[in-house]
Amino acid sequence: MCAENEVEILLVEDNSNDAELALRALxxxxxxxxIVVLGDGEQALDFIYGRGEFADRDVNAHPRLILLDLKLPKIDGLEVLKVIKSDMDTKAIPVVMLTSSKEECDIVESYRLGVNSYIVKPVDFDNFVESINKIGFYWLLMNEFKRC
Known part of the structure:
Protein backbone atom coordinates (compact mmCIF):
# COMPACT_ATOMS: atom_id res chain seq x y z
CA MET A 1 0.00 0.00 0.00
CA CYS A 2 1.25 3.53 0.61
CA ALA A 3 2.90 5.35 3.44
CA GLU A 4 0.52 7.24 5.68
CA ASN A 5 1.70 10.67 4.47
CA GLU A 6 2.08 9.73 0.80
CA VAL A 7 -0.09 11.80 -1.51
CA GLU A 8 -2.01 9.41 -3.68
CA ILE A 9 -3.78 12.02 -5.81
CA LEU A 10 -2.93 15.63 -6.53
CA LEU A 11 -6.13 17.19 -7.87
CA VAL A 12 -5.51 20.53 -9.56
CA GLU A 13 -8.91 22.09 -10.20
CA ASP A 14 -10.04 25.71 -9.97
CA ASN A 15 -13.76 24.90 -10.00
CA SER A 16 -14.66 24.17 -6.39
CA ASN A 17 -17.83 22.27 -7.36
CA ASP A 18 -15.89 19.90 -9.66
CA ALA A 19 -13.19 19.45 -7.02
CA GLU A 20 -15.78 18.59 -4.35
CA LEU A 21 -17.55 16.12 -6.64
CA ALA A 22 -14.26 14.42 -7.47
CA LEU A 23 -13.31 14.17 -3.79
CA ARG A 24 -16.68 12.71 -2.86
CA ALA A 25 -16.54 10.16 -5.67
CA LEU A 26 -13.03 9.01 -4.75
CA ILE A 35 -5.79 13.63 -1.72
CA VAL A 36 -4.42 17.15 -2.03
CA VAL A 37 -6.57 19.71 -3.86
CA LEU A 38 -5.00 22.85 -5.30
CA GLY A 39 -6.71 25.61 -7.24
CA ASP A 40 -4.10 26.84 -9.73
CA GLY A 41 -1.08 25.74 -11.72
CA GLU A 42 1.41 27.77 -9.72
CA GLN A 43 0.36 26.01 -6.50
CA ALA A 44 0.65 22.65 -8.27
CA LEU A 45 4.24 23.30 -9.34
CA ASP A 46 5.10 24.69 -5.90
CA PHE A 47 3.70 21.51 -4.33
CA ILE A 48 5.51 19.15 -6.68
CA TYR A 49 8.84 20.95 -6.35
CA GLY A 50 8.59 21.91 -2.66
CA ARG A 51 8.54 25.68 -3.11
CA GLY A 52 6.72 28.52 -1.37
CA GLU A 53 4.11 27.31 1.13
CA PHE A 54 5.23 23.72 0.41
CA ALA A 55 8.95 24.31 1.05
CA ASP A 56 8.96 21.82 3.93
CA ARG A 57 7.46 19.00 1.81
CA ASP A 58 9.59 16.01 0.80
CA VAL A 59 9.91 16.52 -2.97
CA ASN A 60 10.84 12.86 -3.42
CA ALA A 61 7.37 11.81 -2.24
CA HIS A 62 5.64 12.27 -5.59
CA PRO A 63 1.89 11.89 -5.96
CA ARG A 64 0.84 8.54 -7.43
CA LEU A 65 -1.51 10.39 -9.80
CA ILE A 66 -2.11 13.98 -10.88
CA LEU A 67 -5.60 14.96 -12.06
CA LEU A 68 -5.00 18.22 -13.89
CA ASP A 69 -7.50 20.71 -15.24
CA LEU A 70 -6.52 22.42 -18.47
CA LYS A 71 -7.84 25.93 -17.88
CA LEU A 72 -6.24 27.09 -14.63
CA PRO A 73 -5.43 30.51 -13.20
CA LYS A 74 -1.81 31.76 -12.97
CA ILE A 75 -0.21 28.84 -14.87
CA ASP A 76 -2.42 26.78 -17.18
CA GLY A 77 -2.57 23.00 -17.21
CA LEU A 78 -0.54 22.64 -20.40
CA GLU A 79 2.37 24.57 -18.89
CA VAL A 80 2.18 22.50 -15.68
CA LEU A 81 2.18 19.34 -17.79
CA LYS A 82 5.14 20.58 -19.83
CA VAL A 83 7.21 21.24 -16.69
CA ILE A 84 6.35 17.88 -15.09
CA LYS A 85 7.00 15.80 -18.20
CA SER A 86 10.25 17.57 -19.12
CA ASP A 87 11.84 16.83 -15.73
CA MET A 88 13.50 13.42 -15.26
CA ASP A 89 12.50 13.42 -11.56
CA THR A 90 8.78 13.89 -12.25
CA LYS A 91 8.10 12.66 -15.79
CA ALA A 92 7.03 9.17 -14.62
CA ILE A 93 4.16 10.58 -12.50
CA PRO A 94 0.92 9.67 -14.30
CA VAL A 95 -0.96 12.80 -15.33
CA VAL A 96 -4.59 12.69 -16.40
CA MET A 97 -5.94 15.84 -18.01
CA LEU A 98 -9.47 16.19 -16.62
CA THR A 99 -11.07 19.09 -18.40
CA SER A 100 -14.19 20.39 -20.07
CA SER A 101 -12.28 21.23 -23.27
CA LYS A 102 -13.03 19.09 -26.31
CA GLU A 103 -10.83 21.29 -28.51
CA GLU A 104 -8.71 19.15 -30.82
CA CYS A 105 -5.71 21.45 -30.35
CA ASP A 106 -5.87 20.98 -26.55
CA ILE A 107 -6.06 17.20 -26.90
CA VAL A 108 -3.20 17.03 -29.43
CA GLU A 109 -0.98 19.38 -27.42
CA SER A 110 -1.63 17.48 -24.19
CA TYR A 111 -0.50 14.21 -25.76
CA ARG A 112 2.45 15.92 -27.45
CA LEU A 113 3.58 17.11 -24.01
CA GLY A 114 3.26 13.62 -22.52
CA VAL A 115 -0.12 13.41 -20.81
CA ASN A 116 -1.04 9.83 -19.87
CA SER A 117 -4.75 10.28 -20.50
CA TYR A 118 -7.14 13.03 -21.62
CA ILE A 119 -10.67 12.88 -20.25
CA VAL A 120 -13.44 15.36 -20.94
CA LYS A 121 -15.51 16.00 -17.82
CA PRO A 122 -19.07 14.76 -18.31
CA VAL A 123 -21.69 17.43 -17.69
CA ASP A 124 -24.11 14.98 -16.06
CA PHE A 125 -23.48 14.49 -12.31
CA ASP A 126 -23.75 10.68 -12.29
CA ASN A 127 -21.49 10.34 -15.33
CA PHE A 128 -18.94 12.69 -13.76
CA VAL A 129 -18.86 10.60 -10.56
CA GLU A 130 -18.56 7.39 -12.59
CA SER A 131 -15.68 8.84 -14.64
CA ILE A 132 -13.80 9.81 -11.47
CA ASN A 133 -14.36 6.35 -10.04
CA LYS A 134 -12.97 4.70 -13.18
CA ILE A 135 -9.95 7.00 -13.27
CA GLY A 136 -9.10 6.33 -9.64
CA PHE A 137 -9.71 2.61 -9.94
CA TYR A 138 -7.49 2.26 -12.99
CA TRP A 139 -4.58 4.51 -11.99
CA LEU A 140 -4.43 3.63 -8.29
CA LEU A 141 -5.61 0.04 -8.12
CA MET A 142 -5.09 -1.64 -11.51
CA ASN A 143 -2.08 0.19 -12.90
CA GLU A 144 1.28 -1.12 -11.68
CA PHE A 145 3.43 1.73 -10.42
CA LYS A 146 6.57 1.26 -8.37
CA ARG A 147 9.05 3.77 -7.11
CA CYS A 148 12.71 2.84 -7.59
Whole structure:
Protein backbone atom coordinates (compact mmCIF):
# COMPACT_ATOMS: atom_id res chain seq x y z
CA MET A 1 0.00 0.00 0.00
CA CYS A 2 1.25 3.53 0.61
CA ALA A 3 2.90 5.35 3.44
CA GLU A 4 0.52 7.24 5.68
CA ASN A 5 1.70 10.67 4.47
CA GLU A 6 2.08 9.73 0.80
CA VAL A 7 -0.09 11.80 -1.51
CA GLU A 8 -2.01 9.41 -3.68
CA ILE A 9 -3.78 12.02 -5.81
CA LEU A 10 -2.93 15.63 -6.53
CA LEU A 11 -6.13 17.19 -7.87
CA VAL A 12 -5.51 20.53 -9.56
CA GLU A 13 -8.91 22.09 -10.20
CA ASP A 14 -10.04 25.71 -9.97
CA ASN A 15 -13.76 24.90 -10.00
CA SER A 16 -14.66 24.17 -6.39
CA ASN A 17 -17.83 22.27 -7.36
CA ASP A 18 -15.89 19.90 -9.66
CA ALA A 19 -13.19 19.45 -7.02
CA GLU A 20 -15.78 18.59 -4.35
CA LEU A 21 -17.55 16.12 -6.64
CA ALA A 22 -14.26 14.42 -7.47
CA LEU A 23 -13.31 14.17 -3.79
CA ARG A 24 -16.68 12.71 -2.86
CA ALA A 25 -16.54 10.16 -5.67
CA LEU A 26 -13.03 9.01 -4.75
CA UNK A 27 -13.67 8.82 -1.02
CA UNK A 28 -17.09 7.20 -1.37
CA UNK A 29 -15.52 4.27 -3.17
CA UNK A 30 -12.40 4.12 -0.97
CA UNK A 31 -10.14 4.67 -3.96
CA UNK A 32 -7.76 7.13 -2.32
CA UNK A 33 -7.02 8.13 1.24
CA UNK A 34 -4.67 11.07 0.84
CA ILE A 35 -5.79 13.63 -1.72
CA VAL A 36 -4.42 17.15 -2.03
CA VAL A 37 -6.57 19.71 -3.86
CA LEU A 38 -5.00 22.85 -5.30
CA GLY A 39 -6.71 25.61 -7.24
CA ASP A 40 -4.10 26.84 -9.73
CA GLY A 41 -1.08 25.74 -11.72
CA GLU A 42 1.41 27.77 -9.72
CA GLN A 43 0.36 26.01 -6.50
CA ALA A 44 0.65 22.65 -8.27
CA LEU A 45 4.24 23.30 -9.34
CA ASP A 46 5.10 24.69 -5.90
CA PHE A 47 3.70 21.51 -4.33
CA ILE A 48 5.51 19.15 -6.68
CA TYR A 49 8.84 20.95 -6.35
CA GLY A 50 8.59 21.91 -2.66
CA ARG A 51 8.54 25.68 -3.11
CA GLY A 52 6.72 28.52 -1.37
CA GLU A 53 4.11 27.31 1.13
CA PHE A 54 5.23 23.72 0.41
CA ALA A 55 8.95 24.31 1.05
CA ASP A 56 8.96 21.82 3.93
CA ARG A 57 7.46 19.00 1.81
CA ASP A 58 9.59 16.01 0.80
CA VAL A 59 9.91 16.52 -2.97
CA ASN A 60 10.84 12.86 -3.42
CA ALA A 61 7.37 11.81 -2.24
CA HIS A 62 5.64 12.27 -5.59
CA PRO A 63 1.89 11.89 -5.96
CA ARG A 64 0.84 8.54 -7.43
CA LEU A 65 -1.51 10.39 -9.80
CA ILE A 66 -2.11 13.98 -10.88
CA LEU A 67 -5.60 14.96 -12.06
CA LEU A 68 -5.00 18.22 -13.89
CA ASP A 69 -7.50 20.71 -15.24
CA LEU A 70 -6.52 22.42 -18.47
CA LYS A 71 -7.84 25.93 -17.88
CA LEU A 72 -6.24 27.09 -14.63
CA PRO A 73 -5.43 30.51 -13.20
CA LYS A 74 -1.81 31.76 -12.97
CA ILE A 75 -0.21 28.84 -14.87
CA ASP A 76 -2.42 26.78 -17.18
CA GLY A 77 -2.57 23.00 -17.21
CA LEU A 78 -0.54 22.64 -20.40
CA GLU A 79 2.37 24.57 -18.89
CA VAL A 80 2.18 22.50 -15.68
CA LEU A 81 2.18 19.34 -17.79
CA LYS A 82 5.14 20.58 -19.83
CA VAL A 83 7.21 21.24 -16.69
CA ILE A 84 6.35 17.88 -15.09
CA LYS A 85 7.00 15.80 -18.20
CA SER A 86 10.25 17.57 -19.12
CA ASP A 87 11.84 16.83 -15.73
CA MET A 88 13.50 13.42 -15.26
CA ASP A 89 12.50 13.42 -11.56
CA THR A 90 8.78 13.89 -12.25
CA LYS A 91 8.10 12.66 -15.79
CA ALA A 92 7.03 9.17 -14.62
CA ILE A 93 4.16 10.58 -12.50
CA PRO A 94 0.92 9.67 -14.30
CA VAL A 95 -0.96 12.80 -15.33
CA VAL A 96 -4.59 12.69 -16.40
CA MET A 97 -5.94 15.84 -18.01
CA LEU A 98 -9.47 16.19 -16.62
CA THR A 99 -11.07 19.09 -18.40
CA SER A 100 -14.19 20.39 -20.07
CA SER A 101 -12.28 21.23 -23.27
CA LYS A 102 -13.03 19.09 -26.31
CA GLU A 103 -10.83 21.29 -28.51
CA GLU A 104 -8.71 19.15 -30.82
CA CYS A 105 -5.71 21.45 -30.35
CA ASP A 106 -5.87 20.98 -26.55
CA ILE A 107 -6.06 17.20 -26.90
CA VAL A 108 -3.20 17.03 -29.43
CA GLU A 109 -0.98 19.38 -27.42
CA SER A 110 -1.63 17.48 -24.19
CA TYR A 111 -0.50 14.21 -25.76
CA ARG A 112 2.45 15.92 -27.45
CA LEU A 113 3.58 17.11 -24.01
CA GLY A 114 3.26 13.62 -22.52
CA VAL A 115 -0.12 13.41 -20.81
CA ASN A 116 -1.04 9.83 -19.87
CA SER A 117 -4.75 10.28 -20.50
CA TYR A 118 -7.14 13.03 -21.62
CA ILE A 119 -10.67 12.88 -20.25
CA VAL A 120 -13.44 15.36 -20.94
CA LYS A 121 -15.51 16.00 -17.82
CA PRO A 122 -19.07 14.76 -18.31
CA VAL A 123 -21.69 17.43 -17.69
CA ASP A 124 -24.11 14.98 -16.06
CA PHE A 125 -23.48 14.49 -12.31
CA ASP A 126 -23.75 10.68 -12.29
CA ASN A 127 -21.49 10.34 -15.33
CA PHE A 128 -18.94 12.69 -13.76
CA VAL A 129 -18.86 10.60 -10.56
CA GLU A 130 -18.56 7.39 -12.59
CA SER A 131 -15.68 8.84 -14.64
CA ILE A 132 -13.80 9.81 -11.47
CA ASN A 133 -14.36 6.35 -10.04
CA LYS A 134 -12.97 4.70 -13.18
CA ILE A 135 -9.95 7.00 -13.27
CA GLY A 136 -9.10 6.33 -9.64
CA PHE A 137 -9.71 2.61 -9.94
CA TYR A 138 -7.49 2.26 -12.99
CA TRP A 139 -4.58 4.51 -11.99
CA LEU A 140 -4.43 3.63 -8.29
CA LEU A 141 -5.61 0.04 -8.12
CA MET A 142 -5.09 -1.64 -11.51
CA ASN A 143 -2.08 0.19 -12.90
CA GLU A 144 1.28 -1.12 -11.68
CA PHE A 145 3.43 1.73 -10.42
CA LYS A 146 6.57 1.26 -8.37
CA ARG A 147 9.05 3.77 -7.11
CA CYS A 148 12.71 2.84 -7.59
Missing amino acids: KKNNIANN
